[in-house]
Amino acid sequence: MNKRGRGGDASLPATPTRLRIARAIGRDLIPWFLAQQRDLPWRKNRTPYRVWISELMLQQTRVDTVIPYFQRFMRAFPSLAALARAREQDVLKAWEGLGYYGRARRARETAIRLVAQSRGRFPRTPAELQQLPGIGTYTAAAIASLAYGYPSAVVDGNVIRVVSRWFGLKRRADDPRLKAQVQELAQALLPPGQAADFNEAVMELGALLCSPRAPRCKDCPMVSVCHAASSGNAEAYPAAKVRSRPPVRHVGAGVIVGPDGRILIAQRKSDAMLGGMWEFPGGGVEEGETIPGCIARELKEELGLTVRVGEPVITVKHTFTHFTMFLHAYFVYPVRGKPRPLGCADWAWVEIDAIAGYPLPRADQKIYAAVRSRLGS
DSSP states (O other), rough: OOSOOSSOOSSSSSHHHHHHHHIIIIIIHHHHHHOOOOOOOSSSOOOOOHHHHHHHHTSSOOOOHHHHHHHHHHHHSSSSSHHHSSSSSHHHHTTTTTTTTTHHHHHHHHHHHHHHHHHOOOOHHHHHHTTTTTTTHHHHHHHHHHHHOOOOOOOOOOOOOHHHHHHHHBBTTTTTHHHHHHHHHHHHHOOOHHHHHHHHHHHHHHTTTTTTSOOOGGGGGTGGGHHHHTTGGGGSBOOOOOOOOOOEEEEEEEEEEOOOEEEEEOOOOSSTTTTTEOOOEEOOOOOOOOOHHHHHHHHHHOOEEEEEEEEEEEEEEOSSOEEEEEEEEEEEEEEEOOOSSSSEEEEEEEEEGGGGSSSOOHHHHHHHHHHHHTTTO
């Protein structure tokens, strides 16, 4: 345990409720966490670098999904210096399948900056950490508190839910005012010298017991001081987000097969969604356009190629945060023109087996598997 740093927030008046919760944190919650915490790889040999990479990976991603990716990434890039030396393509390949690839690219940029400017040392305060590429309020607080014991509360979705239930806060879970209120309360509750244990304990409680649906209140170490548990309807806290059905987008992709059997893949521009990744080129279907028509138009605009669109390969459904995509892949055969990077960063003719060495988004990995099956490789 890291015992450095003060806790609490003197600007927030103490109330009987807050004092009861604060006592229960030290008496019940932290001992529960120390006894029951999951055996997670980033909790071993804890360094600022390992905390940082784990927190980047855990954004929008389940813990059980992240574990093998974190272990693979640490094998490939065991230190900040190793990440700074790496090629961007190797970093993206190690991140392949996690999504949100901008995180990987910015991580490499940050590693390069830290090695060049501070001999590989991370800043120790949230304010300094937020000056680095891709490190926002949450990640900065996590690194500072978990690696250095800095007294900064870490607030994610689990923390918002847990603290809302302790205090009976009923604003919607996605209301910025609720997040600000929880941030203030969590900061005030920080036990002196135990910022890391407190932050991890609250997040662990939200992950293991205080779940959005069917929370296990009877097993919770904080049940005696929890407003939501005493109400008999813990699920009502905080109020549910207003959810709308995400829009659907149809995208055409060309599996361009050359005369020698090699396949043309394209690299997305660095400032685009999935920047730096390689893909079977294509784009969005416009109103009134057929899938083959879309593919022919996109390949002309992106690569300067006139093509004949052949038979379909596969349709892949993939859900992003804000929309659902149906990616329709077709075999395509060049008719005229030489590839030029008109709408992409780069392109390459690649043997089918060698495509596996390129970082592909998850949807394109499914296309690749279908292509290998169809072409017998």
